[in-house]
Amino acid sequence: MIKIHSSEITPEHVYLSRRQFLQGMGLVAGHALLTACGARTSPPPAGDSALPTSSATDELGNALTPFDAVTGYNNFYEFTLRKEGVARLTKDFVTEPWTVTVDGLVSQPRTFGMEELLKFTQEERVYRMRCVEAWAMVIPWQGFPLAQLLKAMEPLSSARYVQFETLYDPESMPGQKDKSFPWPYVEGLRLDEALHDLTLLSTGLYGQTLLPQNGAPLRLVVPWKYGFKSIKSIVKITLTEAQPTTLWMAAGPTEYGFWANVNPKVDHPRWSQATERRIGENKRVETLFFNGYADEVADLYPDLDKRSWYY
Numbered sequence: 001m002i003k004i005h006s007s008e009i010t011p012e013h014v015y016l017s018r019r020q021f022l023q024g025m026g027l028v029a030g031h032a033l034l035t036a037c038g039a040r041t042s043p044p045p046a047g048d049s050a051l052p053t054s055s056a057t058d059e060l061g062n063a064l065t066p067f068d069a070v071t072g073y074n075n076f077y078e079f080t081l082r083k084e085g086v087a088r089l090t091k092d093f094v095t096e097p098w099t100v101t102v103d104g105l106v107s108q109p110r111t112f113g114m115e116e117l118l119k120f121t122q123e124e125r126v127y128r129m130r131c132v133e134a135w136a137m138v139i140p141w142q143g144f145p146l147a148q149l150l151k152a153m154e155p156l157s158s159a160r161y162v163q164f165e166t167l168y169d170p171e172s173m174p175g176q177k178d179k180s181f182p183w184p185y186v187e188g189l190r191l192d193e194a195l196h197d198l199t200l201l202s203t204g205l206y207g208q209t210l211l212p213q214n215g216a217p218l219r220l221v222v223p224w225k226y227g228f229k230s231i232k233s234i235v236k237i238t239l240t241e242a243q244p245t246t247l248w249m250a251a252g253p254t255e256y257g258f259w260a261n262v263n264p265k266v267d268h269p270r271w272s273q274a275t276e277r278r279i280g281e282n283k284r285v286e287t288l289f290f291n292g293y294a295d296e297v298a299d300l301y302p303d304l305d306k307r308s309w310y311y
């Protein structure tokens with residue numbers, strides 16, 4: 001497994017500038033800011049294997065989801081449709097060596113070894129993750145903004161979207177033998193969404209290298225969109241002119257669309273999106289517009305009432 005050295009995780013100035021960014025947006029309550037700044041010495045959240053992290057809450061004061069829940073309750077359809085068995089079934093999934101190809105409408109397509117991607121400054125970001133199935137977690141990720149990689153690749157002016165692909169290998173990912181899904185898992189973002197500072201390529205969580213069940217060695221995290229946009233175990237990133245067709249658009253076009261922005265007022269055809277179950281806690285909480293990141297991302301979507309932004 002690739003090790004992330006602690007010195008590579010969240011230099012304090014990066015962490016603080018993120019807090020200042022949120023504070024500038026009016027998103028950090030004074031109390032939460034104090035908690036977070038003091039959190040380097042705070043006890044880790046409950047859960048046997050919880051590891052110390054630099055924050056005990058998100059910027060809204062929500063407690064972190066325990067490490068055991070983040071790594072023990074997962075969606076990874078390449079292995080199983082069940083959530084509890086993913087850690088066991090992914091135990092032997094080989095993530096080293098690993099390469100990621102960035103191609104399409106960039107000036108110089110390139111294939112990166114994972115060790116090269118780990119040279120981008122790794123920072124910690126505590127984000128809420130809201131699954132379309134109405135459960136949610138609060139996770140301290142490590143990673144780096146996708147924008148840094150994309151800018152280094154010099155997108156051509158014709159590039160409008162970014163398509164992401166998970167590894168296709170039915171021998172090591174037996175769920176891909178189930179022909180009812182159009183494998184590989186594909187996701188997509190509009191280029192400006194992909195370049196947004198909140199959009200992260202994650203390499204770890206809770207201060208340790210990403211485990212296979214969470215999408216090792218590299219997964220996307222887009223906190224204002226439903227969790228299915230946060231594609232795992234990425235091997236390819238392609239800049240395109242046309243909007244990508246994602247796995248979920250192809251598999252369930254009446255239920256899942258391209259945008260998938262979290263909105264408590266637009267229900268899934270089969271269930272309400274008004275509230276969510278926080279995994280590891282015994283309560284339901286109200287779901288927030290854009291998952292609580294509206295001040296930062298609403299500008300990306302003119303005509304906010306347009307219903308289709310939320311599919």
Ligand code: MTE
Nearest residue numbers: 074075076077131166185227228230231232
């Ligand atoms: N990526 C791939 N390749 N395969 C998947 O099945 N599930 C998605 C997303 N990324 C999925 C995926 C869904 S529905 C969710 S909610 C999140 O991963 C879950 O991430 P987690 O298991 O790390 O909590």
